[in-house]
Structures are given as structure tokens and as C-alpha cells.
Amino acid sequence: MEVFQSMALLAELVQCGGPIFTWCYDEKGNLLRSNCPDEAFLSGIFGLFGCKQQMMEYGAAHDTPITLGTALGILWAAAFEKKNGELKRAWVMGPVFYQDVSMRGIEQGLRYYSHLETSVSWTMHLQQVLAKVPVLQNTILHRYTLMMHYCLTGIHLEISDINSETPPKVYDPTYTPAHDRHKVWMAEQGLLQMVRTGDLNYKQALSNSMTLSAGVPVHSDDALRQSKISVIVFTSLVCRAAIEGGLSPEEAYALGDSYIQTAESAKTLDDLNPLSLVMYDDFIRRVHKCRTNPKLSRPVQQCVDYIEMHLDQKIRAADLAAVVGYTEYYLTHKFKAETGLCISDYIKFAKIERAKVLLKSTDQTVQEIAAALCFSTRNYFSRIFQEVTGQTPVEYRGG
Template sequence: MTKGEQNLLLLESLIASNEKFYVWCYDPDGGFVATSCPEAERDVLDRAFRILGGADKLTAYARDNANTRPRIIGSSIGMQWALSYESDRNRKLIFAVGPVFYAEPLERHLRVGLRPYTQSRENAVWATELIRLLPQLPVMSYAIFTRYVMMVHNTLTGQQLGLDALASAGSDKDAPLSESAPQRDRGKVYLSERAMLQMVRNGDINYYSVLQGSIRLSPGVPIRGQDPLRQMKTSIVVFTTLVSRAAMEGGLSPEVAYALGDSYIQSAEDCRDSGELSALAHAMYHDFIYRVHHLRTNPDYSHAIQKCCDYIELSLERKIRTADLAALVGYTE
């Protein structure tokens, strides 16, 4: 047992029992090695990890030697894990932390979300067992889970990374709300939303702390959909709409802002994984802010030149003629 693994055992013993999560150990090909999960739940949760796509993401993470950060991965039912590695073993062991839910899962939503995975009788039995285990599965907020993830990762690797290390790994925003979700302070949510959109208007690339503060205050639009992903998709559609309008107020042309917003909304609708949705939301916010930032750091461009640049950027797959650009800004060729 390496020093990192010994420290991990100590760390687990210090975690409050009401916030307990499990640590799993796999080889780089996804083969099970060991876990702190009780034996009664082990097979069901290991199968959940595999059936819901976690094992495939783990093998991809194991091969990504350039990435030294932890990674949060999601699933179509809102179940989350985090991946890390043990540096002394040179990625010969990959650790998965979880599963957790960010909010109390609703049984009817999970039944809908699990339906595509229960075509065989064997998987149908597994889904029934998973739903039976729901009351025993950890539920903790995004903020708490990410702190534990960084503690585990730093313990295993000896690094001293902060929470911002999760940003580029596609960290997940909060999952669907439950019927018992606590009331939010609407005043604080509104002020946080204003601050977040002002970062877009200003093209302020130092937005991370504002974005994280907003995530902690509100998990999104409190509308329950027919499956666990619907609420996240609705939140991203609303978020993208607000951000695109703020970007236009910051100087981004409507031609670019509308087209970009539509593209991100369509991508959100096509997603089948909560991790992908969260990464998409972060990428969208980052993209709009940097576009406005680019405009503000190049103020010498005339309106006509900027309009031509926008047209070219939106038409990379088409043949662009001088006559088209001239007509766009009211000139003859």
C-alpha cells in the first residue's frame, strides 16, 4: 500500500457519517480491484458504474496522461462520480469517488431515466435493485462533493490543487431538484445572476468565482421534467438565452450571438449525460465571455470590419465571395 493510499484510508475515517461516500479502485481497463462500499451494495453500484457509462469514461481518463486533474463524470439519471489516480503507481490504478446525487432523487424520474438500460431481464432486475438502494445512497451538494473530491485527489497525488482545477474537466452543476428541495433566497439568486451576466457584458475573463457562487446559490430552473435530464436541459436553455442577450449588450453582433446560442441549445437537447450537459454549460459561458472580451480588446475595428469578421466566422463551411462581404456592409464590389 502506497503512502497516498494510506492517507486516503485516514481521510475516509475523518469524513462525517452523514456525508459518507464510497471510493472504488479500478485498473486502467476498468477491471474492479477494491472498494470501501459495503458488500451488500457493491455489485449493484459497480454495475451502475458500468451500465451508465462510467467505466468507459474511466478508461479514457486513464489513458489521458497529460491530464493531472480530477474529473467529475455524470450519467443520464443524475448519478455522479469523480475520477482520480495514484501518482506513485503511474496511473496503474484509477480511483472513482461516488456515486452521489446532488439532490434527493425521485423514484419516478429514475424509472424513466433507467428505461433505456432495462431491455434485458438481467438489467431490469439490476434497475429494481438500484431503486431499492436509493434511500441509502449519498446525497450532498455540489459544493461539498467537489471539496471532498479535491481532498481525495490531493491526498492521492500530493498536489495542492484548488476547486478551480475541476472547471476545465467539465464539472457538473447541480442535478434535478427534488420535491423536498429547500427554498432558495430569490433576492440572492437575482443578485448573483446579475453579477454573472455583467461578467458577460464586460467580457471579464476572471469569472470563475462569480460562476461558482451562482452554482452554490441555485441549481437551476425548478421545473421537474419527465426524466432526470430534462430539468438540466431547461436550465441550460434559459441560461444560454440570458447569456447570449448579455453578450449582445456587451457588443457581440446579433448575427453571431443568436447563431451561437441556437447551436448551444441544440447541443444541450442532444445530450444524454449530465456530465456532458454541465461541461457544455461551462463551455458556452466561457465562449460568450471570451468573444466579448476579444471585441473589447480590439476596439480599433470599424463596425463594417467587425461585421465582415462575424460573417466569415459564421460561414467557414461555405464559399465566401468578396461581393457577399461588400453587400453586407453596403458597398459595391
């Protein structure tokens, strides 16, 4: 317990200087805890670029800390907690950049990992996340690493005792990471389903889908051309999903053509990089608007939107009443009169619709989805899911 308390204090002190996160892995490489808000995605990056495997292999054989680098200029530092000479836990700090890196530099770094199958959506999210990664001088990271080692072992080391590992300059053709094309398809379907439903809460679900590190790669010697092709393909898919969601073909195709033309006109990667996210958000908001029931009063529509944005929480009629400034009694009657459903049933149906997306677009377990949508138990979630859809969650996922 003392180790966790010491590391928690160190994590707080380090964060006083910037958003540098701390991670803890068990002896098998399973993530136990972190203080990172984008935990799933960045933990996936740590594994995808081979840093986690390298850390675990090094930690099993050595007692001294290590810094781990990637071709993108990202660094992590790791120190090891041992018991009777055996690895017990690996503690990680990062990621950080060791120098300022432009979006173009990140694009060029990704070309080193061209053997990985990275989807358009995954690359979008990577760029968004890396834009928030701080720059930290190597000497400062090394001092943090020595502090981390001391918290775990009580032993003072010198900077020269830290082992530094960086990727080779030339792509290693023998490195073949595992991937699963079925998961890729699931993730892409999840992204498109959020467009079809006009899901304003897409950012959380988008993050879940994009932790899958696979997709259909598009290779080119010209990084700008490669990115343009990716944006154009993604825009075409989103455009068709928006039509399926109710957006008129005239509006959808005109909007898609506009974004494609903007992509073609981009002169630099920095001009192009934000375009996919802007386009995706634009289409989702337009689909949401066209799906909004014009018969609903503004307060009831506010309640509907609030429910959609808070499906991961326990929502009560009293919460909705506070949002619109009505009494709970008045709102419950008004809501049912306009929607035909009582508030609790509407929330239940909305949560099941989100569950259907997660079942088809992620590899989260039924238990994890039930917890993510704030159902009290897995059995209760399964029972409600079957009442609404006529299938169990497992049957729906396999269908």
C-alpha cells in the first residue's frame, strides 16, 4: 500500500508541471491503473508501437529503469517494482515528446510504422490526442524516472544508470503485430452507425471504437496525397451513412463534395489534419437536426438531448426537471404526452440503442457494456435488452 501512496504523491507532484500521466501494469502486462483521461487509447498506443512488450521483457531481466521511444518522437519512462527478484509491477510515466513535433512530423513518423494497419478514424484520433502531449526535455524526464525508481525501491541511481531504448531507423520487416480485421470492420460500423443516428455523444463512443488499431491502409510515397485519399474515402462513407440516417441526398452529396474539394485544395498536412473531425461533426449534427421531432416542444427536446448525452450515467426525472426548470410532476406528464413514452422507458430504450452500437462496434464484454451504461447488474441489462430487442446481447452480437 505504501508504494501506491508514494506513487500517487509523485504523480500529483509531476502533474504540477504539466499533463504527464502515470501508469501501473502487473507482471503480465495488464493495465492496473492510470490517471490519464484517455487511458484506453494511449495504453493501446503504448502496446501498438511495441513499447509495452519491450518494457516487460526488459523489466523481467533488469532492475534499473528504462526510457522507451518511438519513431513519432514520443517517449515513455518505466521503473520496476520487484519481489524476491521477480517482476511484480511496472510503473510508467508519459507519454511526452522530447522536442516540438509538427503534425507533418507525426505523419512522417507514422510512415515508419507503415506495416501496421491503421484506419482513418484511428489516425484522426491519434493526431487529436498527440496534440495534447507535452514536450519535456530528456534531462527532466530522466530525473522524474529516477524519482519513480526511488519511490519503488528506495535506491538512489544516477542518470547514467537509466537504459534508453529507441526504435531502429529502418523498418524491421520481421515485426508483425497481431491484428483482427473483424474488429476493424466492427469499429468502422460503429463510426458510421453514430452518423446514421445523429449521436451527439459520439466523442466518447468514437474513442472506444478507435482504440482498435487496425483498418484498411492506404500507402503512398507522398504523405500529403496519402492523407487526402484517407479523408476522401472517409468523407464518402460518412456521406452515405448520413443519407441512411435521413439527411437528404442533395444536402449530403453537396456537403460531401465541399469537404472533398477542401481536402484536394489543402497545401499542407497541417491544413488537412483537422478536416476529418470537422466533417464528421458537421454530418452528425445535421443528421441529428433532421431527426429531431418537430412536434416536440423545446423543453422536451432539451430533455431528449440531455438523455442522449448522459447515457453513461444514472438519469432521473428530477435531473431532467432541473435542466428545463419544471417541476418533476409537470415534466413527466408533458414528456409522455409529447413522446408517447414515460421518461424511464425513453431512457431505457435510448440506453439499449447505445448498447446495440457498442455490441456491434467494439469487443467490450456484455458486463463492461452494462457497467458503461450504468445498469445495476449484467443480468438486469440482459433482461431489459431482450425485452426491447427480442434477443439477448450475445445473440444480437452474433447475429
